[in-house]
Amino acid sequence: MKEKPLILVTNDDGIVAPGIRALVEIAAKFGEVVVIAPDSPQSGQGHAVTIMDPIRLNKVSVFPGIESWECTGTPVDCVKLATNVVLKGRKIDFCLSGINHGSNASINILYSGTMSAAMEASLEGIMSLGISLLDYSQNADFSASKIVLEKILQKLMVSNGSKPYLLNVNIPNVPIDQIRGIKTCRQAQGNWEEEFMEAKDPRNQTYYWLTGKFVNYDKEEDTDLWALENNFVSIVPSHHDLTNYSALSSLSYFNEVDVYG
């Protein structure tokens, strides 16, 4: 680790969201921070990349003394622009994405622009954290999150030369003195039970708007949802290998198929 690590900060709620401001404050204690974040909210963008359209990138003054850029693309676009344009040729030591307004625990990692940005950075060999507070509101209180994040970064800074993990960090929405600690855990099995709001526009045409509630099917104590429900911070080490290894042997019958028989 260098004397002053280079820390890329991004998010999916947009560069003016309170969550990224909290993140920048803490990150700046640990190294040189460069912010590259979307110019508008990008929640639910998952691992989307902009390939059919051009992207704009503009230097902005949002955080005093911190080099900051806003981008018209997705969170993953921000990371690609960071590694290939803004910070090209420089070694990025950490990517911190967030602090997200709302949970990215369980399968929310799939939909989350916050976590996809962190995953994109991890594909480049960068130690990457997505950090989320379990409060969707714009006026969420990030004071406990900042304390927790500082503790986590202190631990990571001394784990010199560690593998570049991808960590999905979720923080319960309670005051710091009610947080019972940190738990490393696995992603719980849950799902969204969706309903679409169906309505008519001013021209009497039907439209649909996604809504729904999250349901936890997995009550085991080694999961992120259990940790959060019990006021622990959850850390799920995550990765980009989606292979279902345990299914490989069950499907070996495909290897016998004569494709042109």
Next chain:
Amino acid sequence: MKEKPLILVTNDDGIVAPGIRALVEIAAKFGEVVVIAPDSPQSGQGHAVTIMDPIRLNKVSVFPGIESWECTGTPVDCVKLATNVVLKGRKIDFCLSGINHGSNASINILYSGTMSAAMEASLEGIMSLGISLLDYSQNADFSASKIVLEKILQKLMVSNGSKPYLLNVNIPNVPIDQIRGIKTCRQAQGNWEEEFMEAKDPRNQTYYWLTGKFVNYDKEEDTDLWALENNFVSIVPSHHDLTNYSALSSLSYFNEVDVYG
């Protein structure tokens, strides 16, 4: 399995892409097909969902005798509308997504709208296949892909009561008599080496446009990239659990952190 299974067909190249036409032709041999696909190309959308905007859904006549809907949303939106609106209350037996114009092997699964649609269906307990041909062109030849797909579906139809797997199927771009067979395999470790095209718009403002080339770092014979390079069809059983289980023990030091000490 019912006498006539209900098959949801979707894609990310849009409802008028040649690849989905090829898929509908084969799917219709096996069951009742309902198509719900994007009204425009959605490549690279990953697992994006539309949460900040309304979505339109219109019944269209694209495939003779097949119930078809086009949707203004992402591939994942299409699947959510299928399960929650169009086919609400009906058991969907299969979700077939594709045939994608271009590879979704290796880490392309992360960026792929085709595979994200299939994954979304698999979250609902539906046996789901994303199918891709290694040819990005609009005039790709799907004749070999159709033969391969029919063989795969024949196998799946007899695996009555099988678990609802999520399968990432990629087909090499060669004539059928050069396809050597099918291989179940793991997702190879590869990455995109990106470059952004940087140019000026008519108002002399800079824009960036994503480009790049895929690099395979993983030459092992049990990978999808090896199979495809050797003219095998690759099938990678995939899943939505992104937990990096092997990292859990290395990170147990986090469990000792005193968050408010």
